[in-house]
Amino acid sequence: MKVGFIGAGSIGSAMIKGLINSGMSPQDILVKGGHSNRATNLQKELGFELVSDETELKSTEIIIVAVGTPALDNVFSQLKTFVDQQVVVSVSGGSTIEFMHKYLPEKPVAFAIPNTPVSIGEGVAGISYADEFTEQQRNLTKEVFEKMGRLIEVPESQLGILGTVAGCSPAFIDVLIEALSDAGVLNGLPRELSYEVVIQMLIGSAKLAQQHNGHVAELKDQVTSPGGSTIRGVAALEEYGFRNALIKAVDKANNG
Ligand SMILES: NC(=O)c1ccc[n+]([C@@H]2O[C@H](COP(=O)([O-])OP(=O)(O)OC[C@H]3O[C@@H](n4cnc5c(N)ncnc54)[C@H](OP(=O)(O)O)[C@@H]3O)[C@@H](O)[C@H]2O)c1
CATH class of the missing domain: 1.10.3730.10 (ProC C-terminal domain-like)
Structure with missing residues (x-):
């Protein structure tokens, strides 16, 4: 299974570390970073595949969006151009299912909020799935997130707290x-x-x-x-x- 990340800041890098610490091969993790050299430096440390464009994440089964809120419109405009069968899970504040569906209507999008202990496999993340999620897509998402700790499904109204x-x-x-x-x-x-x-x-x-x-x-x-x-x-x-x-x-x- 290949996992794509857009954004490798505090929470993105914690999740990438959590996946690698759980035994996932860095070669199965594709990361698109931002404007600074943060993602490049992290790549040198962890050895994942760094990509320069969102469309290079087309080969992944699940894309995790972990950018700051101001970058969301830009990122989802890019995702809109190629996302088809993939699951998109955003951990960025403000990426409600309604927001994501504006760009990716009827696609399996989910909003999750993890905490930083995901980096050592002891995290806890709340998640809300869009109705479009199939059982198989939920299992795939669980498989990825449970490498980093516990994943708890809640109504979107409870995600914030x-x-x-x-x-x-x-x-x-x-x-x-x-x-x-x-x-x-x-x-x-x-x-x-x-x-x-x-x-x-x-x-x-x-x-x-x-x-x-x-x-x-x-x-x-x-x-x-x-x-x-x-x-x-x-x-x-x-x-x-x-x-x-x-x-x-x-x-x-x-x-x-
Ligand atoms: N920190 C947490 O514990 C936590 C937990 C749950 C949810 N969140 C949410 O997750 C989001 C990110 O938080 P954070 O603390 O990780 O922020 P952060 O440290 O500022 O990281 C955001 C990263 O997004 C990158 N980025 C911006 N635009 C991008 C683009 N177009 N493509 C690829 N990467 C891009 C930035 O890269 P450059 O700096 O290189 O431009 C930066 O490294 C926020 O919405 C936050 O509310 C955070």
């Missing part, structure tokens, strides 16, 4: 890692060790939550003994508005 939760929260988690590590250092742990402990604790806690068959609060209940240190910490989090701070952070990111 899914993208915000999945795409902005990694930065919030980075702040959390730093703060917990600071707390470790404040109480005598060496800095590097503190980061190591916090990061592994987060991976373990996330995996436990993922495997737990029930409400996540049950896990918290299991580790809070009466009058113990953990429940005192939980009470401090409530006192300082931790839960509300996270809700407000996501809401602010999503709604401005």
